[in-house]
Amino acid sequence: MEKIRLTQYATAAGCGCKMAPAALEKILQDNRTGSTFQSLLVGNESSDDAAVYDLGNGKGLISTADFFTPIVDDPYYFGRIAAANAISDVYAMGGTPLLALALLSWPLEKLGTDSAREVLRGARDICAEAGIPLAGGHSIDGAEPVFGLSVNGQVALPNLKKNNTAQVGDLLLLTKPIGVGILSTAQKRGALQAGQEELLYQHLGSLNKSGEVLGAIPGVHAMTDVTGFGLLGHLIEMAEGSKCGAALHYSSVPIIPEALGYLKERLVPDATYRNWNAYQSKVAFAAGVNVMEAFSLLPDPQTNGGLLVAIAPEALGQVQEVLEQKGLGAHKNPIGEITAGGEKIIQVLP
Secondary structure, three states, X not given: OOOOOHHHHOOOOEHHHOOOHHHHHHHHOOOOOOOOOOOEEEOHHHXXXXXXXXXXXXXXXXXXXXXXXOOOOOHHHHHHHHHHHHHHHHHHOOOEEEEEEEEEEOOHHHHHHHHHHHHHHHHHHHHHHHOOOEEEEEEEOOOOOEEEEEEEEEEEHHHOOOOOOOXXXXXXXXXXXXXXXXHHHHHHOOOOOOOOHHHHHHHHHOOOOHHHHHOOOOOEEEEEEOOOOHHHHXXXXXXXXXXXXXXXXXXXXXXXHHHHHHHOOOXXXXXXXXXXXXXXHHEEEOOOOOHHHHHHHOOOOOOOOOEEEEEOHHHXXXXXXXXXXXXXXXXXXXXXXXXOOOOOOEEEEO
């Protein structure tokens, strides 16, 4: 198959192609689900990761859809990453994925069928890793390459986690480092250093399976996955939805070390500025924080980012044990806490 660079056929990359938070809010303003359907436990009124429907037997049906333009050049890895990102929404609700359907828009005249087949192969491999079938889907011949999944899952209702149920005093953990938006931008601009492509694939393509286990811990009060709005954006959603504030300790936030090198070259996604413009009025930086670096990293759009978890302090040991078992011991220490709030929703501390 002829070598192609998928990112050259898309105007944006991965979750960076999401609509700006302010624009999305305007679109949804008159299109919220509200309380019309009694069995709908989670709709779009809370900006959560997936919808949840009460099945009436102590379980909930989780339903989500996620798709985007290529964040990497290789079709196979694009499929893996897009699939892992979509499945993550189920894990973020504390659930277990059941099956997936493919959503494919492909410019056949430009890219042909071989590359599309590779995308589906990558998605099928990740679905197999999650223990679910890629059972079908829908495709169109479109102007830009776009791929994702519609995923259904289930959750025992006591284990259901939302993004708006954090409590004052909760500790915040993040299960993956941030910075993939910067690395993917470097790849798109042909500046990614030799040997870092596999590193990028590794960060982007790992499943957030820990969410299924974390959901069973009562002391886990709220959970969401960090994607296109960056760590700051999704923390704001959690804090605002919970009618709280949050303190974020910048020195404790896990960062991909290789991403820092590209900041000197200003290889920052356009979506970083879009994100910051959308919520800068809600964030305050304390003295001692490297504001220029934090500005480039905290709003960095993540694709298949880590789980942001708000937990009761007494549950920290139990959560840390789960993270150790899942190979996430490097991310077991808190990066902040939920606060009563103040003039600014988020306080970024040294």
